Amino acid sequence: MPNQDKVAFVHPNAAAWANAKQNTQVVSGGEPIQRVLVANRGEIAVRILRTLKHLGLESVLAVSKADRNSLGARMADRSVCIGPARATDSYLQIGTLVQAALGTGAHAIHPGYGFLSERAEFAQACEDNQIIFIGPTAQQIHRVGDKLEARRIAQAAQVPVTPGGPVQGLDEALAMAERIGYPVLIKAVGGGGGRGLKRADTPQQLAGLFELAGAEALAAFGDGRVYIECFVRQGRHVEVQVLGDGTRVIHLGDRDCSVQRRYQKLIEEAPAPGLPDKLRADLRQAAVRFAESIAYRGAGTVEFLVDVIRGQFYFLEMNARIQVEHPVTELVTGIDLVEQQLNIAQGRRLAFTQDDIRIQGHAIECRINAEDPDRDFAPSPGRVLEAYFPAGQGVRVDTHIEAGATISPFYDSMMGKVMAVGANRDQARTRLLQALAQTRLTGITTNIALHQTVLETPEFVRGGVDTGFLGRYLAKEFDAGVQENP
Amino acid sequence: MSFSHADVENIIKLLDASHFDELLLEVDGVKLQLRRNGAGSAQMSGASQALGSASATPSVAQVGQPASAIGAAGAAVAPEAVQAESSHDTSLLEVRAPMLGTFYRCPKPGAEPFVSVGSRVDENTVVGIIEVMKLMNSTAAGVQGEIVEILVNDGDLVEYDQPLMRVRA
Numbered sequence: 309m310p311n312q313d314k315v316a317f318v319h320p321n322a323a324a325w326a327n328a329k330q331n332t333q334v335v336s337g338g339e340p341i342q343r344v345l346v347a348n349r350g351e352i353a354v355r356i357l358r359t360l361k362h363l364g365l366e367s368v369l370a371v372s373k374a375d376r377n378s379l380g381a382r383m384a385d386r387s388v389c390i391g392p393a394r395a396t397d398s399y400l401q402i403g404t405l406v407q408a409a410l411g412t413g414a415h416a417i418h419p420g421y422g423f424l425s426e427r428a429e430f431a432q433a434c435e436d437n438q439i440i441f442i443g444p445t446a447q448q449i450h451r452v453g454d455k456l457e458a459r460r461i462a463q464a465a466q467v468p469v470t471p472g473g474p475v476q477g478l479d480e481a482l483a484m485a486e487r488i489g490y491p492v493l494i495k496a497v498g499g500g501g502g503r504g505l506k507r508a509d510t511p512q513q514l515a516g517l518f519e520l521a522g523a524e525a526l527a528a529f530g531d532g533r534v535y536i537e538c539f540v541r542q543g544r545h546v547e548v549q550v551l552g553d554g555t556r557v558i559h560l561g562d563r564d565c566s567v568q569r570r571y572q573k574l575i576e577e578a579p580a581p582g583l584p585d586k587l588r589a590d591l592r593q594a595a596v597r598f599a600e601s602i603a604y605r606g607a608g609t610v611e612f613l614v615d616v617i618r619g620q621f622y623f624l625e626m627n628a629r630i631q632v633e634h635p636v637t638e639l640v641t642g643i644d645l646v647e648q649q650l651n652i653a654q655g656r657r658l659a660f661t662q663d664d665i666r667i668q669g670h671a672i673e674c675r676i677n678a679e680d681p682d683r684d685f686a687p688s689p690g691r692v693l694e695a696y697f698p699a700g701q702g703v704r705v706d707t708h709i710e711a712g713a714t715i716s717p718f719y720d721s722m723m724g725k726v727m728a729v730g731a732n733r734d735q736a737r738t739r740l741l742q743a744l745a746q747t748r749l750t751g752i753t754t755n756i757a758l759h760q761t762v763l764e765t766p767e768f769v770r771g772g773v774d775t776g777f778l779g780r781y782l783a784k785e786f787d788a789g790v791q792e793n794p
Numbered sequence: 795m796s797f798s799h800a801d802v803e804n805i806i807k808l809l810d811a812s813h814f815d816e817l818l819l820e821v822d823g824v825k826l827q828l829r830r831n832g833a834g835s836a837q838m839s840g841a842s843q844a845l846g847s848a849s850a851t852p853s854v855a856q857v858g859q860p861a862s863a864i865g866a867a868g869a870a871v872a873p874e875a876v877q878a879e880s881s882h883d884t885s886l887l888e889v890r891a892p893m894l895g896t897f898y899r900c901p902k903p904g905a906e907p908f909v910s911v912g913s914r915v916d917e918n919t920v921v922g923i924i925e926v927m928k929l930m931n932s933t934a935a936g937v938q939g940e941i942v943e944i945l946v947n948d949g950d951l952v953e954y955d956q957p958l959m960r961v962r963a
Contacts, residue, residue, distance in 0.1 A: 373955055389953035390894045398954070403927035404894050411896060411951030433927070 341416045341440060341654055342366060345409040346384065348420030349399060351724045352630070353380040354708045356418050359646040368412045370405055372398035374716045379708045388412060393718045399423045406433050416440035416653060418646075422720075425629040426453055442653040444606040444628045451602060452626040455497045456535060462623040465601040467594040470613065470622040472537035478518050484536045485514055491539040494521040498529030505571070507539055542774045544614040545573075546580045546621070548595035549637045551648055552604035553658045559592045560641050561667045563633055566775045567762065569685065574755075574778065575762065576633035577672040578640050581733055581771030584619070591621050598626065607634075607649050616774055632675065632725070635706060639671035639729040670736045671729040674744065674763075676707075678721040680753040681782075689717040693751030698743035702729045702736070705743075715752055723754065733771060737763055761785075802826070810911065812947065887937040889915075889959040891952040895924035895931065899948045907948075909959075913941045921959060924952065939963040 343366040346356050353369055357380060360367045369384035374393035381387040388408050391398030398404070400423060409417050417434055419425035419442065431446035443449070452458050462469050471488040474497075475481040485492045485508070494517060496504025506521050508514035518534075526532035545568065549560040564580035565573040580588070595610035609631050611624040634645050643665075651659065678688045692713045697705040707724025715721065726743050730736035744760050765781060767773050809817045809828050819826040891897070899907040899922050909921045915935040922933045943960040946952055 388894060388951070389955055391954045403929065404954075407895050407926045408951075411894075437927075 341650060343368065343412070343414045344416045344418055344442070344650075345370060345405070345412065345414035346380070346418050346420065347399065347405045348418070348423055348425075349375050349378065349380065349708075349719065350722065351706045351708045352420040352632070353378075354383060355635075355706050356420060356646055357383045359644055359650070362644075363647060363650065365650075368408070368414050370399070370408050372718075374714075374718055379710055379713070386412060393716060395423065395718065402427070402430050402433050405430070406437050406439065409434075409439050410437060414439070416442055416650075418442040418649070419629065421629050421631060426627070428453065440653050442606075442649050444604060444608065448602055448604060448606075449628045452608075452628050453498075455495065455499070455625065456533070458625055459535075459623070461601060462598055465594075465597045467598050467623045468621060470537040470540070470624075472535060474533065474535040478515060481514060481518050481534075481536055482511055485511065488536070488538040491541075493537045493539050494518060494534050495537060496521070496525035496529055496531070497533035497535060498525060498531035503571075504528060504534075540613055540615045540622070542616040542776070544580070544616060544772065544774050545611065545624075546583065546591060546614050547609045547611040547627075547631075548592050549634070549645070550595055550599045550604065550608050550610060551645075551652070551658060552599050552606060552608070553652050553656070554603055554605040556658055557596050557599040557604055558658060558660060558662045558665060559596050560637050560643060560645075560665055562588060562592060563636055564772075565633060566773050567768070567778050568775050569778050569782070573633065573675065575672065575674055575759065575768075576636055577670065577733070577736075578636040579667055579670065580614075581670075583614070583772075587614070587619065587621065594621070594623070598623065604628075606652055607645050616772075632722070633673055635704060635725065635727055636671040636673045636729075639704060639727060640667050640669055641665060642668075669729055669731050670733040671727060672733075672736045672740050672763075673725050673727040674740065674756075674759040675725055676723045676747070676749070676759075677755050678715040678723050678752045679755055681755050681758045685755075687717065687721045688753040689715045689721070690752045691715075692723075692749060694748055696746070696748040697724075698726065698746035700739075700743070702739050703727070703743045704729070709749070723749065723752075734769075737769070807910065810944070885962070886942065886960040887939060887963055888957040889921055889933075889935050889937060889961060891924060891954060891956045891958055892933060893924055893926060893931065894954045895926040895952065897933075897946050897948070897950050897952040897958065898923040898925065898930075899944070909935075909941055909944075911941055911944060915939065915941060915961065933958070935959075935961065937961050937963070 344360055345368045346353050347370050357367050367384040369380050369387040370390045371378065371381050371387045372391055372393050373389060375381060376389060390404050390408055391401060402424060405417065417439055419430065424430040425443065426449055428446040428450035431441040431443060431449055434441035435446060451461065456474050459469050472484060475484050491507055491509040492514065494506040494508060499505065504525050506517045508517050521534050522532045525534055544564060544566045546562055546564050548562050550557055551560065561578060562580045563576055563578040565576045567575035591612055598610050599608060607630055609627040611627065612621045613624050614621045630645060630649065638645055679685045680688050692709055692711060692715065695709050695711045697707060704727045705724060709723045715723065726747060728736050728739035728743055730739055741760060741763055744756055747756055762768055767777055806828060815829060817828040901908065909915060915921060916938045917934060917936055919935045920932045921935045924931045924933050939961040941959050942962050946958050952958065
């Protein structure tokens with residue numbers, strides 16, 4: 309395989325940010341962080357370690373037995389084994405992770421995404437043990453994690469929410485659905501990311517699903533409360549990246565994550581293509597208002613559903629953590645979000661004002677999963693024989709995969725993200741296609757070929773697809789496949 | 795001032811549990827020099843081995859591998875010794891940490907350790923405590939036999955699955 313020219317993408321604003329960093333002041337007497345325990349795995353662990361190294365900070369990576377020989381374990385200054393492969397016995401053990409930080413002299417814990425990143429008890433346990441939790445306060449996590457409370461916060465901040473609300477019992481649910489109109493969604497208060505969600509198109513369906521939804525929610529989230537929302541037939545998933553220092557909140561523009569399969573995002577881009585200027589500005593302002601109203605501290609994302617037909621947007625939820633798709637924002641702003649998280653966690657004020665933020669160009673990300681689109685996306689765990697990732701102008705890859713790495717059946721199947729940035733959307737898309745064509749992963753089945761075909765569909769090329777796009781596309785392809793092989 | 799046999803035993807235990815290879819103690823004209831096997835001259839290491847085995851139970855002396863009482867550390871171990879060490883290493887069982895935490899050998903500060911080199915253990919014998927967030931978790935040996943080596947120090951952070959002790963079945 310010929311060696312690629314490694315040309316790093318440097319945002320035109322990067323130098324300005326580096327200067328701005330020097331001028332930030334520490335406001336809440338926090339000790340500067342010297343050593344950070346990373347309580348996560350996979351590509352995000354590697355991503356966080358990279359910024360820690362860049363900043364000259366010491367790193368400790370908490371690893372399960374299955375991840376002892378991972379790329380992250382070798383990148384970190386030290387790794388400690390926290391438990392067996394199963395996440396409930398390792399990456400989800402609050403006490404063990406806090407003890408690991410105490411025992412290795414780490415001053416702070418970065419929770420990454422998933423696992424314990426949005427568990428208020430974890431943030432609280434850190435606070436109780438004088439460890440800096442690199443994220444929002446325990447109280448903020450708790451408030452935005454409760455869907456009904458988040459809706460109340462949104463309403464109080466004049467952020468539009470989907471018509472609907474909490475209901476107790478079937479009679480209330482039926483009355484609510486009658487008022488807002490079918491179809492409706494039954495959502496679990498404790499759910500998120502598409503879990504605990506049911507659609508009812510008629511009163512009969514609602515009656516049939518309602519009790520079940522409550523029972524399932526109780527079993528899955530330990531909270532049986534549900535609420536009803538009107539179902540948006542043609543919606544786009546658009547989210548806004550925010551940064552808050554506890555006093556001031558700014559936004560870093562929007563991202564579109566509408567290419568989803570069963571509520572799992574597959575392709576994300578920044579900025580969201582083709583949004584009317586006013587809608588985009590209103591959406592960004594709404595996200596800032598929401599975060600300001602709770603004096604948000606840290607990096608966060610406010611998610612919205614954009615109703616394409618009505619030209620309106622509704623608050624979905626706030627994610628109080630770094631997100632998988634954060635790099636597309638980094639690529640168009642030149643800002644290292646993990647570095648900002650570290651600055652904020654140390655009590656520093658934001659280094660930028662809103663006017664400093666410039667969105668330049670367009671970035672697209674494909675999540676590379678070890679799964680087989682031809683077998684209903686069944687996970688494809690195993691050993692990676694060859695791993696070659698692309699490089700070049702405007703290309704970025706965040707991954708923990710290398711030749712010989714094992715895709716463990718214990719964790720999610722994401723192998724990394726291949727991204728491209730360009731002066732405009734089409735340049736980014738073309739670069740991404742070239743990057744995907746260079747990517748070589750053997751030994752396991754991946755969804756790379758699917759990404760390549762999706763990026764070339766007329767709908768995606770045009771931009772602004774809705775969340776039903778991928779499902780319709782897959783159904784069509786699947787039917788075609790059946791016809792070809794009678 | 796003179797050392798009793800028990801004093802010397804205790805000093806050896808301290809060295810044993812530490813990560814040091816050598817101890818030199820001079821009190822009122824009495825000179826006590828202890829070295830792990832392999833460190834220093836053959837004569838001295840021989841002496842320390844003898845002391846090492848004396849500190850443990852007689853059964854350690856019986857097996858004729860005093861080196862194991864103090865551990866295989868030391869760069870100058872003779873090739874024969876390395877061979878002997880590795881050949882019987884394979885027959886040794888390991889007590890591994892069931893969780894990450896701070897390891898304690900004693901039930902409370904200043905108390906006698908749960909087990910020492912030479913102690914006989916069975917599956918349920920408590921060999922130490924692992925503290926996780928102020929919760930004290932008793933750690934059982936999980937294997938049967940005689941402890942021939944203790945690999946961690948009191949108060950060490952131990953990782954999940956880290957070998958704590960070696961046991962001869």
